[in-house]
Amino acid sequence: xxxxxxxxxxxxxxxxAFMEIYNSYYQALYSFGCRIHAHPQLVKDSIHExxxxxxxxxxxxxxxxxxxxxxxxxxxxxxxxxxxVSAITTGEVTAAEGIEQSxxxxxxxxxxxAEMQYKLHNFMRQLSVxxxxxxxxxxxxxxxxxxxxxxxxxxxRTVYNKLYEALKLMRKSLRVLVLxxxxxxx
Amino acid sequence: MDYTLYRAExxxxxxxxxxxYQRTDEEAVAxxxxxxxxxxxxxxxxxLAEMMLSKLMGHLPQAAFEAEQAxxxxxxxxxxxxxPPSSTPKKSIVKMLRPYLVAACGLLIILVTLxxxxxxxxxxxxxxxxxxxxxxxxxxxxxxxxxxxIMLNAGTSIRYAMSAAKDSLQVYLDGEAFFNVSxxxxxAFLVHGGDMHVKVLGTTFNMSYYPEVxxxxxxxxxxxxxxxxxxxxxxxxxxxxxxxFDQTSASFxxxxxxxxxxxxxxxxxxxxxxxxxxxxxxRMKRMYNITLINxxxxxxxxxxxxxxxxxxxxxxxxxxxxxxxxxxxxxxxxILKNQ
Numbered sequence: 372x373x374x375x376x377x378x379x380x381x382x383x384x385x386x387x388a389f390m391e392i393y394n395s396y397y398q399a400l401y402s403f404g405c406r407i408h409a410h411p412q413l414v415k416d417s418i419h420e421x422x423x424x425x426x427x428x429x430x431x432x433x434x435x436x437x438x439x440x441x442x443x444x445x446x447x448x449x450x451x452x453x454x455x456v457s458a459i460t461t462g463e464v465t466a467a468e469g470i471e472q473s474x475x476x477x478x479x480x481x482x483x484x485a486e487m488q489y490k491l492h493n494f495m496r497q498l499s500v501x502x503x504x505x506x507x508x509x510x511x512x513x514x515x516x517x518x519x520x521x522x523x524x525x526x527x528r529t530v531y532n533k534l535y536e537a538l539k540l541m542r543k544s545l546r547v548l549v550l551x552x553x554x555x556x557x
Numbered sequence: 558m559d560y561t562l563y564r565a566e567x568x569x570x571x572x573x574x575x576x577x578y579q580r581t582d583e584e585a586v587a588x589x590x591x592x593x594x595x596x597x598x599x600x601x602x603x604x605l606a607e608m609m610l611s612k613l614m615g616h617l618p619q620a621a622f623e624a625e626q627a628x629x630x631x632x633x634x635x636x637x638x639x640x641p642p643s644s645t646p647k648k649s650i651v652k653m654l655r656p657y658l659v660a661a662c663g664l665l666i667i668l669v670t671l672x673x674x675x676x677x678x679x680x681x682x683x684x685x686x687x688x689x690x691x692x693x694x695x696x697x698x699x700x701x702x703x704x705x706x707i708m709l710n711a712g713t714s715i716r717y718a719m720s721a722a723k724d725s726l727q728v729y730l731d732g733e734a735f736f737n738v739s740x741x742x743x744x745a746f747l748v749h750g751g752d753m754h755v756k757v758l759g760t761t762f763n764m765s766y767y768p769e770v771x772x773x774x775x776x777x778x779x780x781x782x783x784x785x786x787x788x789x790x791x792x793x794x795x796x797x798x799x800x801x802f803d804q805t806s807a808s809f810x811x812x813x814x815x816x817x818x819x820x821x822x823x824x825x826x827x828x829x830x831x832x833x834x835x836x837x838x839x840r841m842k843r844m845y846n847i848t849l850i851n852x853x854x855x856x857x858x859x860x861x862x863x864x865x866x867x868x869x870x871x872x873x874x875x876x877x878x879x880x881x882x883x884x885x886x887x888x889x890x891x892i893l894k895n896q
Contacts, residue, residue, distance in 0.1 A: 374580075389633070394626070398617060398622070423632055426632075439580055538565075541612075545609070
């Protein structure tokens with residue numbers, strides 16, 4: 372079933388459809404939210420509120436072709452509003468930027484499992500500065516190869532090759548863990 | 558482009574695959590879901606690619622995501638008891654009632670606190686509970702303070718505590734576990750799984766409690782245990798006997814059990830015996846952390862089968878085949894459909 376049809380079912384009060392939308396878009400919304408505001412708790416709370424409001428007001432929601440972009444806009448407004456409120460109440464001017472952290476730090480910290488954290492840390496340390504930058508631009512900033520090539524003044528093919536090497540290395544670094552726990556892919 | 562030659566790193570570097578993973582492009586989502594259906598043998602590489610992407614994109618870790626899901630589910634449960642506010646007058650009623658609701662909540666919290674504070678036995682603070690939660694797709698063996706060991710099946714959690722006088726050790730089970738209890742002349746070892754309670758005297762046995770289907774089962778391998786359910790049906794089990802209790806029908810049964818079926822999980826064996834959808838769904842969730850949704854018109858599906866060291870795809874395929882169904886996989890959700 373496509374997303375637009377699922378949206379209509381949800382509007383008609385289908386809880387399963389609602390949870391399906393929730394499950395398929397949550398992580399995309401989470402990464403998106405973290406890009407606007409780096410504090411994970413505020414992002415999680417905002418996403419929760421967005422979905423609560425969507426469900427409670429489902430009957431009066433517009434029929435949208437692309438639920439994800441609708442939810443992106445909704446979440447962005449919500450976070451910016453929250454940030455403004457907390458900036459006023461706490462008097463902090465820097466609230467909008469949240470906690471500044473490097474890409475490496477962010478992906479290592481996001482991991483809860485200590486062993487995996489160690490593997491990720493090791494993996495990131497083995498990368499060149501350019502490779503780290505490419506990973507960040509590709510997976511965090513969500514740019515395509517052309518855009519990354521322009522920003523780093525490289526050939527798109529070179530960008531792809533460097534990224535590919537990094538991913539191969541990542542696979543190798545993670546495999547050690549996978550061998551220890553054969554079923555632990557998820 | 559021949560995707561069948563792709564490995565995890567190729568998928569993870571592919572623009573269209575990334576858009577599928579992020580769900581930002583309907584076409585890519587449809588393409589890759591269909592492609593995966595046609596190439597089930599590539600599922601391991603795909604799963605690995607998705608895991609790499611999840612780490613690189615800074616996604617919320619699975620455990621934290623599940624906590625958020627539970628929070629959403631809790632909201633849905635409370636929200637379903639009233640119809641959504643569609644007109645303004647209704648909203649203002651809610652607003653008018655708000656102070657009272659807040660007061661009621663406050664009172665409730667005070668009452669609960671008082672209750673916990675005054676509850677004499679089993680007080681977690683008094684007994685000092687140790688919690689342990691096993692992640693899906695993983696088996697773990699833990700050792701208790703009295704030297705007994707417990708092997709936990711995937712997705713199982715337990716809490717345990719020794720009484721202050723050190724004369725009893727209590728274990729609460731949610732999921733399935735194999736117990737190897739050391740003998741202690743003057744210490745009681747008690748295991749609780751829902752409404753079923755087991756008193757142990759130096760034995761090995763398997764026990765499961767699945768709150769999502771309201772069923773507790775205990776199977777004795779050696780030694781002696783006494784079992785009760787809802788304070789009733791007190792029986793003593795001999796080796797090779799099992800007892801089960803169903804919360805919904807409040808029925809208690811004892812009998813022999815099939816060793817391979819009950820204990821096989823310790824060797825990566827997975828058995829289904831006349832399992833209905835609720836049971837299949839529950840076990841897929843615990844074992845693989847896969848959420849199964851039934852969108853087919855088959856309401857009375859049943860499945861009997863046995864797997865050794867199988868991936869989730871293999872299990873789903875076999876279940877679908879037996880019931881004449883098709884399915885789609887999207888991340889950790891599998892949707893069963895009519896073919």
